[in-house]
Amino acid sequence: MTQQAAPSVDLLMEILPEESTISDTGELSIGGVPVTELARQYGTPAYIMDETGLRRQIRRFVDGISSRRPNSEVLFASKSLPCVAMYAIAQAEGLSVDVAGGGELMMALTAGVSPERIYLHGNAKSNQEIQMALEAGIRAIIVDNFDDLDRIEKLAAKPQKVLLRMIPGITPATHASQVTGGNDSKFGLPPADITRAIARIEAHPMLEFEGIHVHIGSQVLETEPFAAAVRSVAEFGSFSTYDVGGGLGVKYTYDEVAPSVDSYLDTITEAADRLLPADAKLIIEPGRSIVARAGITLYTVNTVKTTGKTFVAVNGGMADNMDIALTGQRYEALLATKIGVEPTVVADVVGRQCESGDLMCQDVALPDPQVGDLVVMPATGAYAYTLANNYNGACKPPVIFCADGSSTLAVARETYEDLLHTQQPALQRRW
Numbered sequence: 001m002t003q004q005a006a007p008s009v010d011l012l013m014e015i016l017p018e019e020s021t022i023s024d025t026g027e028l029s030i031g032g033v034p035v036t037e038l039a040r041q042y043g044t045p046a047y048i049m050d051e052t053g054l055r056r057q058i059r060r061f062v063d064g065i066s067s068r069r070p071n072s073e074v075l076f077a078s079k080s081l082p083c084v085a086m087y088a089i090a091q092a093e094g095l096s097v098d099v100a101g102g103g104e105l106m107m108a109l110t111a112g113v114s115p116e117r118i119y120l121h122g123n124a125k126s127n128q129e130i131q132m133a134l135e136a137g138i139r140a141i142i143v144d145n146f147d148d149l150d151r152i153e154k155l156a157a158k159p160q161k162v163l164l165r166m167i168p169g170i171t172p173a174t175h176a177s178q179v180t181g182g183n184d185s186k187f188g189l190p191p192a193d194i195t196r197a198i199a200r201i202e203a204h205p206m207l208e209f210e211g212i213h214v215h216i217g218s219q220v221l222e223t224e225p226f227a228a229a230v231r232s233v234a235e236f237g238s239f240s241t242y243d244v245g246g247g248l249g250v251k252y253t254y255d256e257v258a259p260s261v262d263s264y265l266d267t268i269t270e271a272a273d274r275l276l277p278a279d280a281k282l283i284i285e286p287g288r289s290i291v292a293r294a295g296i297t298l299y300t301v302n303t304v305k306t307t308g309k310t311f312v313a314v315n316g317g318m319a320d321n322m323d324i325a326l327t328g329q330r331y332e333a334l335l336a337t338k339i340g341v342e343p344t345v346v347a348d349v350v351g352r353q354c355e356s357g358d359l360m361c362q363d364v365a366l367p368d369p370q371v372g373d374l375v376v377m378p379a380t381g382a383y384a385y386t387l388a389n390n391y392n393g394a395c396k397p398p399v400i401f402c403a404d405g406s407s408t409l410a411v412a413r414e415t416y417e418d419l420l421h422t423q424q425p426a427l428q429r430r431w
């Protein structure tokens, strides 16, 4: 084996949920619940959330921004973990939410989020989605393009606040599919169209123009592009609201370095205080950086084998974590009951989906991996549940919140019956 030592507890604690503990025998607990108990009760694969750490992280954003710039609002970019329990926690901890379509809007309303705290995004909203938002009386619709505006103008029968999404012309260093602020983006309008769009909004009797929105991209690991985002909206004029989107990146692997929430907020609020009108409201929309670290995925080893190299294959994969294939995101993997035990083998931890790109963790040193061992992938709280799919007939895993030694099922595991639910009986017609 290419010798690698077991990662130190300090290193582990940088990517595991905040409320993680490790027993004398090397077993991980999340929020005081041992992983063996979680596996026994809910099965694997399963998404496990540290609710206490999650709530603490939310407060870092909510309290952190309001202490720096009182006239501000933090929207949870709910696409990063769109489940009813999460919407309820977001609202309880003082977040507003952004939804990107009718499905997320329904979940937010079902969770009891006040419509006054909901913002609707989308570059291709349907009439139905706009109608839902108007009827619910949400806080604001973010207009993405002129077709969007046509629809809103036709449908708005009572006063509705709107923001306008502008392309900021900023390309942060991240995976190409996660850049949204470049000049050729499909999201928003180019600066040259903004004045015309504002004039139309202001001319409509039911629409109230609040300000400009930009979003530069996701998993951004430097702070400077966020200052650039503030500059891009500031240059555009004086409004009552400036929404500079989300995108703060997180640490997925031991060697990755991500900015702290404090340094991110320092950068944004310093730029806002310098460049925006003093009484203007500043909005941010973090998603990943709120939920990623609070979540792990728990798997079971189904196969250990050596071909050209050694593979430890688990009972999940790109069906429950699409980003390993979509963006090539790499994660760490741990044997969840053998933490701190000296490694004996270097292996690739892979999934069970039918692609070689179904690779979660390459060349990881593991202590004698055996069939039946529990595997933990840290930092999977964001976009893993969101992007879960049925590749190879996989059933989407459950979402479980843990706190103070007990666990609560937030989303049930999909079943084979669920998979068949929308399928029409075969052979009623000749295909």
Ligand SMILES: Cc1ncc(COP(=O)(O)O)c(C=O)c1O
Binding pocket: 077, 080, 098, 121, 180, 215, 217, 218, 219, 245, 246, 247, 248, 285, 286, 287, 288, 289
């Ligand atoms: C408009 C908008 N706001 C906020 C976000 C959240 O980004 P992140 O999860 O990287 O913070 C996204 C995601 O891409 C987005 O499209």
